[in-house]
Amino acid sequence: MSLDIRPVVSSLLRNRTGAVLVAFQIAIALAVLVNAVFIVHQRIEKMGRPTRIDDANLFGIQIAEFTSRFNYDASMHEDLAYLRSLPGVVSASVSNSIPLGISGSATTVWTQPDSKGQRAQINYFSMDEQGLNTLGVPLLAGRAFRATEILPPVTLTDTSKFVPQLIVTQVVAQHLFPHDSALGKTVYDSRGNPATIIGIIDNMIGTGWGGYEGIDQVAIMPQLPRLYGFDYLVRTEPGKRNAIMRTVEEHLSTSNPDRVIKSVRSVEYYKKLLYRDDRNMGVFLITVTALLLAIASLGIFGLATFNVSARTKQIGTRRAVGARRGDIVRYFMVENGLITTAGILVGCALALGIGYWLSLQYQLPRLDLYYLVGGVLGLWIIGQLAAWQPARRASTVSPSVATRTV
Amino acid sequence: MYAYYVRLALKSFGRNRGLTALMLGAIALGIAVCIMTMTVYHAMSGNPIWWKNDRLYAVTMDNWDPIRPERPQYPDLPPAQLTYKDGVYLLGSNIPERKVLMYARQSVLTGGAAQRKPLPVSTRVTTSDFFSMFDVPFLYGGGWDSSGDQNALPVIVLSKEQNEKLFGGINSVGRTIRWDDHEFRVVGVLDAWSPTPRFYDLNNGAFSTPDDVYIPFGWTRTLEQYPNGGDTSCWRPEKLDTFADFLGSDCVWTQMWVELPNRASRERMQALMDGYWAEQRKAGRFPRPRDNRLTNVGQWLKDQGVVQNDNRLLVGIAFAFLTVCLLNTVGILLAKFLNAAPIAGVRRALGASRRQIFIQHIIEVGVLAAAGALLGLGLGALGLWGVHALYVTNSQVDTVADLTGGYQQLTHFDPISVIWAVVLAVVSALAAGLYPAWRIGRVAPAVYLKSQ
Numbered sequence: 033m034s035l036d037i038r039p040v041v042s043s044l045l046r047n048r049t050g051a052v053l054v055a056f057q058i059a060i061a062l063a064v065l066v067n068a069v070f071i072v073h074q075r076i077e078k079m080g081r082p083t084r085i086d087d088a089n090l091f092g093i094q095i096a097e098f099t100s101r102f103n104y105d106a107s108m109h110e111d112l113a114y115l116r117s118l119p120g121v122v123s124a125s126v127s128n129s130i131p132l133g134i135s136g137s138a139t140t141v142w143t144q145p146d147s148k149g150q151r152a153q154i155n156y157f158s159m160d161e162q163g164l165n166t167l168g169v170p171l172l173a174g175r176a177f178r179a180t181e182i183l184p185p186v187t188l189t190d191t192s193k194f195v196p197q198l199i200v201t202q203v204v205a206q207h208l209f210p211h212d213s214a215l216g217k218t219v220y221d222s223r224g225n226p227a228t229i230i231g232i233i234d235n236m237i238g239t240g241w242g243g244y245e246g247i248d249q250v251a252i253m254p255q256l257p258r259l260y261g262f263d264y265l266v267r268t269e270p271g272k273r274n275a276i277m278r279t280v281e282e283h284l285s286t287s288n289p290d291r292v293i294k295s296v297r298s299v300e301y302y303k304k305l306l307y308r309d310d311r312n313m314g315v316f317l318i319t320v321t322a323l324l325l326a327i328a329s330l331g332i333f334g335l336a337t338f339n340v341s342a343r344t345k346q347i348g349t350r351r352a353v354g355a356r357r358g359d360i361v362r363y364f365m366v367e368n369g370l371i372t373t374a375g376i377l378v379g380c381a382l383a384l385g386i387g388y389w390l391s392l393q394y395q396l397p398r399l400d401l402y403y404l405v406g407g408v409l410g411l412w413i414i415g416q417l418a419a420w421q422p423a424r425r426a427s428t429v430s431p432s433v434a435t436r437t438v
Numbered sequence: 439m440y441a442y443y444v445r446l447a448l449k450s451f452g453r454n455r456g457l458t459a460l461m462l463g464a465i466a467l468g469i470a471v472c473i474m475t476m477t478v479y480h481a482m483s484g485n486p487i488w489w490k491n492d493r494l495y496a497v498t499m500d501n502w503d504p505i506r507p508e509r510p511q512y513p514d515l516p517p518a519q520l521t522y523k524d525g526v527y528l529l530g531s532n533i534p535e536r537k538v539l540m541y542a543r544q545s546v547l548t549g550g551a552a553q554r555k556p557l558p559v560s561t562r563v564t565t566s567d568f569f570s571m572f573d574v575p576f577l578y579g580g581g582w583d584s585s586g587d588q589n590a591l592p593v594i595v596l597s598k599e600q601n602e603k604l605f606g607g608i609n610s611v612g613r614t615i616r617w618d619d620h621e622f623r624v625v626g627v628l629d630a631w632s633p634t635p636r637f638y639d640l641n642n643g644a645f646s647t648p649d650d651v652y653i654p655f656g657w658t659r660t661l662e663q664y665p666n667g668g669d670t671s672c673w674r675p676e677k678l679d680t681f682a683d684f685l686g687s688d689c690v691w692t693q694m695w696v697e698l699p700n701r702a703s704r705e706r707m708q709a710l711m712d713g714y715w716a717e718q719r720k721a722g723r724f725p726r727p728r729d730n731r732l733t734n735v736g737q738w739l740k741d742q743g744v745v746q747n748d749n750r751l752l753v754g755i756a757f758a759f760l761t762v763c764l765l766n767t768v769g770i771l772l773a774k775f776l777n778a779a780p781i782a783g784v785r786r787a788l789g790a791s792r793r794q795i796f797i798q799h800i801i802e803v804g805v806l807a808a809a810g811a812l813l814g815l816g817l818g819a820l821g822l823w824g825v826h827a828l829y830v831t832n833s834q835v836d837t838v839a840d841l842t843g844g845y846q847q848l849t850h851f852d853p854i855s856v857i858w859a860v861v862l863a864v865v866s867a868l869a870a871g872l873y874p875a876w877r878i879g880r881v882a883p884a885v886y887l888k889s890q
């Protein structure tokens with residue numbers, strides 16, 4: 033079956049402007065669509081990244097001590113005993129920061145003293161013996177800390193000291209000791225203090241203050257936090273988090289006048305904050321791209337409608353000399369197909385160009401070609417769908433139109 | 439005549455309701471999306487103290503590790519903060535007209551008349567020039583004098599919001615309040631002040647709200663506490679066993695700004711820093727190549743990456759969107775005008791010049807553009823409200839300066855954006871209408887007379 037492209041082309045060439053305008057809309061729409069979908073997909077993947085902790089059932093309590101009467105040891109003992117005694121609480125620990133939160137601490141370790149050997153920047157949590165269980169991060173090798181191994185907080189007189197033992201995430205372990213298991217190995221801080229790796233945990237997401245890059249390079253330290261403030265982290269049974277948060281806030285905010293509860297918030301809250309920009313970018317890109325496609329298809333529809341009404345007489349004549357309805361529909365579909373294809377060709381170049389520029393400018397990965405193939409198919413289908421109704425209407429033009437006004 | 443053209447335009451819109459609505463919708467949407475992204479971008483990239491752009495300079499010195507920069511994402515920049523000792527040394531110079539050395543702390547206020555519970559606040563520990571240097575407006579009272587730079591003067595300045603919480607908004611100057619359990623006298627209350635971005639300290643998010651309270655820098659030594667409200671970054675394996683060790687360390691945690699009225703003073707300040715650098719280098723510090731900088735606010739915001747890549751991308755997409763909307767409008771206008779070519783043909787035959795036909799049609803476009811701009815403004819405002827909602831959902835206003843607070847500023851509908859939008863609408867729609875109006879002016883009247 034021939035598609036009779038020649039007459040379509042020659043008529044298009046005689047009436048270029050409208051077709052060119054539509055083709056450019058399609059080109060821009062394709063370029064935006066492909067790149068937007070590519071970016072949105074990356075963001076969705078990022079947001080869906082497993083945290084490897086029990087984030088749905090965790091909440092954090094930010095504490096601020098503010099008087100010299102504040103008794104750190106007694107207060108911590110009392111608060112943790114209270115938290116752990118609550119029905120529905122799985123475990124609770126003190127921590128220097130809240131996972132997925134916006135503040136935290138980092139340090140650097142080396143595999144040899146004097147800042148030599150492999151080096152890793154680690155985002156650390158100072159916690160007690162219930163720390164691992166509270167986070168809910170799977171222990172892959174080794175063991176958790178024992179109560180007797182937990183050190184008192186760093187004070188102004190021993191800031192230079194380091195912890196003797198560490199638990200690190202798998203990614204840190206593999207980075208430091210690529211050829212063999214890190215378990216039982218020694219690492220050194222910048223002053224040459226040694227620490228033994230006694231456990232390896234799954235690649236949990238740490239804190240977001242230092243950027244998202246390397247957010248799973250985490251270590252757990254067996255030490256109570258204080259110097260830069262401290263928080264409590266509580267893990268509850270599923271479904272009981274919110275009720276327990278309310279009870280805890282009420283009790284703790286009156287139980288000790290020498291400290292104040294700055295906030296009681298779920299880890300999900302911090303997670304939302306951590307991914308807020310990605311989520312908003314996604315929402316915005318999807319909205320704008322959808323609008324763009326709608327506008328472009330309305331443009332195609334408008335041009336086709338106009339062409340049909342401008343050519344009513346011509347259609348009637350064709351019908352009168354023997355063209356069937358299907359021929360008329362085909363004519364307009366082919367015309368639309370040609371315009372769309374031209375737009376898509378320009379659009380492909382534009383999409384690749386923009387994708388390349390974005391990858392240079394913003395260090396994004398290079399545009400995946402699958403997205404381009406998908407975008408081309410999608411736009412082609414949208415183009416044909418938008419032209420379908422006007423083409424059908426054209427086919428209903430009666431052959432008698434041809435004779436009416438002559 | 440022009441009124442007649444406007445009437446003709448309205449009539450023509452009535453003839454093709456569907457097409458007119460489509461064009462109007464396309465123009466309005468294109469403009470709305472541009473307004474939304476431009477407003478946010480404008481707020482992000484704006485210089486909140488532009489009138490002092492040739493006077494205010496951030497002071498930075500690269501004291502970092504010889505083998506790697508402080509921030510791997512900015513390998514060519516020195517750390518954004520100074521060490522305490524370098525800051526204090528430079529503070530001793532009288533080259534700058536004004537100078538500020540400061541950092542942020544988390545603290546707790548008690549004893550306010552209208553506040554029962556202890557109130558967690560963010561505190562700026564700063565030297566006295568802060569208020570005059572950054573043109574901070576006062577509602578009541580004022581700052582303190584420079585003796586607070588060395589001594590722990592028990593005086594405090596409250597932000598407007600905190601004064602409302604603590605004292606119900608009355609003139610609280612002279613009242614006392616307890617800050618981290620030390621007694622302080624209120625000497626000033628700020629008026630509403632929220633520079634966006636928060637250029638003077640970008641550590642806790644460039645769009646967070648300003649600090650809640652301000653106390654003299656002289657408290658640093660007295661308090662003997664680590665600065666727990668910002669970013670403390672260390673690299674050197676040095677002894678850190680007393681607070682004095684910490685103050686003398688290569689850890690960076692203070693921010694410094696100077697006001698230099700002219701080029702000569704800037705050069706002298708630069709020379710002072712370079713001289714100090716050379717002297718310290720002899721003593722074994724500053725192992726990296728010399729990089730002492732005085733950076734003005736505009737450059738500072740650029741260097742520190744305040745405008746996120748996402749926002750640049752969004753502005754680009756908004757303009758691509760507007761382009762599609764305009765191409766669409768050109769196409770429809772062309773079709774619509776050519777469809778009505780017989781009428782133009784008759785008018786031409788009756789003596790209308792090409793110019794008049796052109797003007798008639800361009801007025802039609804103008805009316806459309808104006809309506810589109812109005813609609814676009816409305817949609818844009820709605821969209822900004824939506825963006826705002828996106829940012830504040832699930833982040834209830836915090837007692838402590840929160841990351842989300844400043845986003846309210848970002849989504850404010852500022853007058854400049856409104857003017858921008860109107861100009862954008864009219865210019866772009868007219869640009870879209872030029873070709874179709876020109877085309878229709880060129881039709882040969884005879885063709886249309888023949889078949890009547």
